[in-house]
Amino acid sequence: MKLSMKEKLVLIGNGMAGIRVIEELLKLKPDLYDITVFGNEPYGNYNRIMLSPVLAGEKTIDDIMLNTEQWYADNGIKLNKDSRVEQIDRIKCEVVARDGQRAAYDRLLIATGSLPFILPLPGVDKPGVISFRDIADVDSMLVAAKTFKNALVIGGGLLGLEAANGLMKQGMTVSVVHLPDTLMERQLDRPAAKMLQSSLEERGLNFLMKHSTAEILGEDRVSGVRFNDGSEIVADLVVMAVGIKPNIELAQTSGLHCERGIVVNDTLQTFDPKIYAVGECVQHRGVAYGLVAPLFEQAKVCANHLANYGIARYEGTVTSTKLKVTGIELFSAGDFIGDENSEEIVFQDVANGTYKKLILEGNCVKGAVLYGNTVDGSWYFQLIKDGTDVSAYRDTLLFGQAHLGDSGHNPETRVANLPNDAEICGCNGVCKGDIVNAISEKKLFTLEEVRAHTKASSSCGSCTGLVESLLAYTVGGEYSATPKTRPLCTCTDATHDDVRKGILQYQLKTMPAVRDSFEWRSEDGCAACRNSLNYYLLCAWPTQYADDAQSRFINERAHGNIQKDGTYSVVPRMFGGMCTPDQLRTIANVADKYKVPEMKVTGGQRIDMFGIAKEQLPAMWKDLTDGGFVSGHAYGKAMRTVKTCAGDTWCRFGTQNSTRLGVKLEQLTWGSWMPHKFKLAVSGCPRNCAEATIKDIGIVCVDSGYELHVGGNGGIKVRVTDLLCKVETEEQVLEYTGAYCQLYREDAHYLERTAPWVERVGLAKIKAAIEDETQRKALLERFLISQKAAQIDPWTERAHGAEANEFTPITVSA
Amino acid sequence: MSKWLEVAPLEDIPVLGSRVVDTPDTRIAVFRGKNDQIYAIKDACPHKQGPLSQGIMHGDSVTCPLHNWKISLSSGEALGPDEGCTNVFQTKVDSGLVYIQL
Ligand code: SRM
Ligand SMILES: Cc1cc2nc3c(=O)[nH]c(=O)nc-3n(C[C@H](O)[C@H](O)[C@H](O)COP(=O)(O)OP(=O)(O)OC[C@H]3O[C@@H](n4cnc5c(N)ncnc54)[C@H](O)[C@@H]3O)c2cc1C
Ligand code: SF4
Ligand code: FES
Secondary structure, X not given: OOOOOOEEEEEEOOOHHHHHHHHHHHHHOOOOEEEEEEOOOOOOXXXXXXHHHHHOOOOOHHHHEEEOHHHHHHOOOEEEOOOOEEEEXXXXXXXXXXXXXXXXXXXXXXXXOEEEOOOOOOOOOOOOEEEOOOHHHHHHHHHHHHHOOEEEEEOOOHHHHHHHHXXXXXXXXXXXXXXXXXXXXXXXXXXXXHHHHHHHHHHOOXXXXXXXXXXXXXXXXXXXXXXXXXOEEEOOEEEEOOOEEEOOHHHHHOOOOEOOOEEEOOOOEOOOOOEEEOOOOEEEOOEOOOOHHHHHXXXXXXXXXXXXXXXXXXXXXXXXXXXXXXXXXXXEEEOOOOOOOOEEEEEEEOOOOEEEEEEEEOOEEEEEEEEOOOOOHHHHHHHHHHOOOOHHHHHHHHHOHHHOOOOOOOHHHHHHHOOOOOEEEOOOOEEHHHHHHHHHHOOOOOHXXXXXXXXXXXXXXXXXXXXXXXXXXXXXXHOOOOOOOOEOOOOOOOEHHHHHHHHHHOOOOOHHHHHHHOOOOOOOOOHHHHHHHHHHHHHHOOOOOOOOHHHOOHHXXXXXXXXXXXXXXXXXOOHHHOOOHHHHHHHHHHHHHOOOOEEEEOOOOOEEEEEEOHHHHHHHHHHHHHOOOXXXXXXXXXXXXXXXXXXXXXXXXXXXXXXXXXXXXXXXXXXXXXXXXXXXXXXXOOOOOOOHHHOOEEEEEEOOEEEEEEOOEOOOOOEOOEEEEEEOOHHHHHHXXXXXXXXXXXXXXXXXXXXXXXXXXXXXXXXXXXXXXXXXXXXXXXXXXXXXXXXXXHHHHHHOOOOXXXXXXXXXXX | OOOEEEEEEHHHOOOOEEEEEEOOOOEEEEEEOOXXXXXXXXXXXXXXXXXXXXXXXXXXXXXXXXXXXXXXXXOOEEOOOOOOEOOEEOEEEEOOEEEEEO
């Protein structure tokens, strides 16, 4: 290793505050330090706030990662994850981790966050009692939700309610125990808390107010809870969300001055001048914070000092609160209770579910609570922080900023009136001015772009509405806020449905014709619309439209899945998952001949050969098609596989011949291009070994015939099928399946799988079309016509020279 | 010294598509636009070396097949919020033949 002359910076705690300091520092002085990070969790840095939506199933862990491990590598930062620092040796200036690793520092930054507060109750260490702080906690809640029914959340604060909501979304019956008689008493006044409680009750949460927990019951695992009044409740999962305490143990044992948190001055320096601290573990001017906005402000100041500028000071933060339960709007800030010196103005409309209260002292706003409509939250918050004299418009203050002057009601004018330093995104400390500048200088038009450039609305997302209003107000007419019906892509205002109808109505048969009649803004479309149009035209004019290879994603153009190293995979079709020794020999011979680096049996009951160079594909396909195989379309927005189980030929429970039916179904449907991938399965009895009830079409055989289930899928969001109907013969299964395929092909939007399609159009409409004999027969007929053109095997064609240019590189020598 | 190398007849490259060209040093993607403009770009995305030749072309840019970055074919730069740049090469068409300058 090269000896570096750079100073060494060590960070303990790979969380939101600590990494934010590093990010700010890299912006100021990217090369000043050799940076080493110790983190107790086995991940890169993630957005802790978003654990709530992850628990509620609205986001995935991947969605909430902030910095991947690649980011650390790219910035030359050494990351020791899963590595807990146990000791700081302030004499030798080094830290020692549990795994024995040591790192010397010139400057040290402590950002160890906080620990959930655990009530010292008898039985609290039983399995099934957890807190809500990190990914591991969310994982154990998700696992528990799969096997257990009853959850109890102790604590009706922000965290407790978000946990309760998430567990309820995961299908559990959830009760919340709270000691005071109103929820979120530190952020809400009584009326708002009561409104919140009743709307959460409507959603299905139970509340046990004024209850105090005495003991956790259970043998091997928690089974319930006993309260002080002697009453008991059943629970297989107990989530403790009664508060947090700064995590200061390490700092304390290292002799740093701590009170409730690690004491820091206005430059975030501890009593040891080489050691800085930020985040929930610190105590600044007597306050320990538990929200990200103040931590991010601290991070800015701390980075400024680490970069040796020495000009910033942190003077504390006024905080505001929002609850992240989808569908509930709640905002509070400042002192919302008031005292004898203050006045309050209140607006309440119970029927409408809105409530607003402002606390005034002198002529200034001191606090605000909003429920139901929080558009004006950031305006009030600004008035509080600035101490603005509001006497001039006190009468209309409650009606919000829109009522100032002549500006009307819409949210655009509200944001228009905000001063440039008004904070829009509390999580990331992004002000209106930053966003407006980014929008105009970098010519941003969409929410995604603003997120990418400014970070606004990219943490907890509750300011999304404001950012959209800012976009609307800054770019004017050019911005269309997420409308109910989305245009097909940014090249046009036409929707998928408009385009599909237009193609038939005006007999549009080429892509330029479609683009002309719908006034496309780009000459040859984009990567999104070209695929869609190609499919829509193919579906509408199966015998006339000539497929455009350049408008297909590479997998469909090369008839294999592209891999991360640019090679391809080859999956031959095996009808119904059936095979013969000869077929297996052919595959084995091909694998030997082309030196296939790896093969596996797929989840769709086929054999996948990986790592094939594009140039080799046609030759390999030739050998496979000579052996009787056709393409498996494992790469396409197309009909994929029919999975089958053993069926009545062998299985002692089988009621029908599921394999024979599977093969017939695959012969009927293979080769069909679809709006998205399309999978089938046939199970020989309701034990359902072929997993038919999570397929686009699943057939479950029963004694008296066949059940047709539709609209299921696995994947990120599992959806179980709905029962379409029951039929008596194999012929009927084939007829209904063909008709259903065609209905989906003709009606769904491109890249909309059957599961979301069924949810969008409703099962009733689909049932009506399929059960009506005339319609069903017509659909089937159209399906069969399009299958004639589709069932020409693409591999055989290419093995015999079609599209040769696609597969042959040109070689030039110098 | 840079020099012009003959690649292929124009019609061997699909409109709004590309061909892969192997040179002694590196693999190049040669694209043909709607009006027969020819672009040559190193066949490696600035993000994670995805093969740009396999992407979908539109206007004078290409969408990388691996993670959908958009790369300008004339400058080699990533468009939008993504940042990065890959090499581009001069091209010309002469009597129906495509040339690139290395
Ligand atoms: C090969 C295979 C995994 C395996 O070895 O078992 C596989 C591999 C891929 N799957 Fe899959 N899926 C495979 C069975 C499945 C299954 C199981 C099944 O079919 O019964 C599922 C869940 C069932 C389902 O689809 O509902 C599945 C759900 C997905 C999804 C999520 C789909 C969704 O609607 O949420 C994706 C992503 C997508 O399509 O956008 C995906 C995408 C992919 C891609 C194409 C990712 C990509 O874009 O590169 C993978 C290609 C790997 C390759 O290069 O070959 N794969 N994939 C399986 C091929 C089956 C076959 O024989 O054709
Ligand atoms: C479910 C949930 C929802 C929330 N919602 C909101 C919200 O809506 N708005 C809001 O503003 N805030 C919210 N918060 C609070 C917010 O997440 C925290 O304020 C913020 O994460 C604190 O940042 P931090 O860096 O101080 O601590 P953390 O992000 O907790 O980071 C500390 C890290 O240090 C590690 N660590 C500790 N000790 C050691 C050691 N000795 N060695 C190595 N590593 C160590 C820990 O494992 C942890 O990864 C929420 C929190 C949770 C849990
Ligand atoms: S689950 Fe599917 S998409 Fe994910 S890595 Fe495996 S094969 Fe690829
Ligand atoms: S490699 Fe091109 S986008 Fe990732």
